[in-house]
Amino acid sequence: EPEVTQTPSHQVTQMGQEVILRCVPISNHLYFYWYRQILGQKVEFLVSFYNNEISEKSEIFDDQFSVERPDGSNFTLKIRSTKLEDSAMYFCASSPGGGYGYTFGSGTRLTVV
Amino acid sequence: AQTVTQSQPEMSVQEAETVTLSCTYDTSESDYYLFWYKQPPSRQMILVIRQEAYKQQNATENRFSVNFQKAAKSFSLKISDSQLGDAAMYFCARGGGSNYKLTFGKGTLLTMNP
Numbered sequence: 001e002p003e004v005t006q007t008p009s010h011q012v013t014q015m016g017q018e019v020i021l022r023c024v025p026i027s028n029h030l031y032f033y034w035y036r037q038i039l040g041q042k043v044e045f046l047v048s049f050y051n052n053e054i055s056e057k058s059e060i061f062d063d064q065f066s067v068e069r070p071d072g073s074n075f076t077l078k079i080r081s082t083k084l085e086d087s088a089m090y091f092c093a094s095s096p097g098g099g100y101g102y103t104f105g106s107g108t109r110l111t112v113v
Numbered sequence: 114a115q116t117v118t119q120s121q122p123e124m125s126v127q128e129a130e131t132v133t134l135s136c137t138y139d140t141s142e143s144d145y146y147l148f149w150y151k152q153p154p155s156r157q158m159i160l161v162i163r164q165e166a167y168k169q170q171n172a173t174e175n176r177f178s179v180n181f182q183k184a185a186k187s188f189s190l191k192i193s194d195s196q197l198g199d200a201a202m203y204f205c206a207r208g209g210g211s212n213y214k215l216t217f218g219k220g221t222l223l224t225m226n227p
Contacts, residue, residue: 031213042219043158043204048212056212089156093215099146099165099208102215104158 002026006092006105013082013112021077021108023092029101032075033093034067036060037107043091049075082112115139117207119218126195127226133180134190134221136205145209147181147188152202152220161203164188192223200225 005024013019025032034046047057049067064080075094079086092105117138126132138147149161164172164181171179176193192199205218 033214035215037156043206043215043217045214045216048214050212056210056214091158095213097213099163099213102148102160102163102208102213104150104160106155106157109156 002103004092004094004103004105006090006108008108009106010109011111013110015084015112016081019079019082019110021079021090021092021110023075023077023105024073025075025092025094026096026101026103027073029094029096029103031055031095031097032069033095034077035091035093035104037089037091038085039088046077046090079110082110084112086110087112115141115207115216117205117216117218119205119221121221122219123222123224125224125226126192126199128195128197130195131191131193132195132223134192134203134205134223136188136190136218138186138188138205138207138216138218140186140207140209142209145207146213147179148206148208148215149177149179149188149190150204150206150217151199152204154201158204162190166209195225197225199223 032049037043047061048055066078089107095102145166147164151159180189202220206215208215
C-alpha cells in the first residue's frame, strides 16, 4: 500500500536555527498538507499545497514558515528561525482530492531547545 | 469558525465490550467528509473510518461503525468487541472545502479496563 514518507523521524534543534522537514507524498496525489500537533493537544492545519502553490494557510503559518515542492516528489516545510513553541509533531499528508485516500505520514517530532 | 467537538476527553471500556465515542461538528458546506483517526502512543495517525456526507448509509469497517446524523451534525464512533489494541487517542475530523483540509477535534483518550 502506498505510503507518505517523512524524514527525519525526530529532530532536535537550537532556538533560532532553521530546520527543514521533508516529506515524500504518494506519487499520484495532487494535494499536499502540513499539520502540527503540540504534545497533548489536537492536530492543527498549517498549509495546503496544490498545483505547485499554496492553496490555503492557517493563521499559524506565518512568515517564519515556508513550503516547497522542489523536484516534483519531495514536499518540504521550512521553519526559518525556530522558537521553543515550535516544538511539536509535524505531519505531512497527501490526497488525490475529493476526500478520498487522505494519507498521513508517520510524523517528524521537532524539539527546539 | 467551523469546529469539531469531542465532548469526552477520556473513556474507558472493558475488553469485549462496546464503547461509543461522540463527535459533533459545525459546517456551512454541503459537500464534506468525516473521519475518525486513531493515534496510538507512537503518535502515528491511523485512519479508522470515513463517511461521505452525501451518503445516508452509515459506514462500517469490521468492528468499527459510525452513527451519522446529518441534520444534528453528529458523527459518533462505535467500537464493538473492544480489544486491548484499541486503546489509543481517537480524533474526529471533518474535511471539505476546495482544498479538503481537515479540522480535528481535541480527541478522546480510550483506555481499557483490566
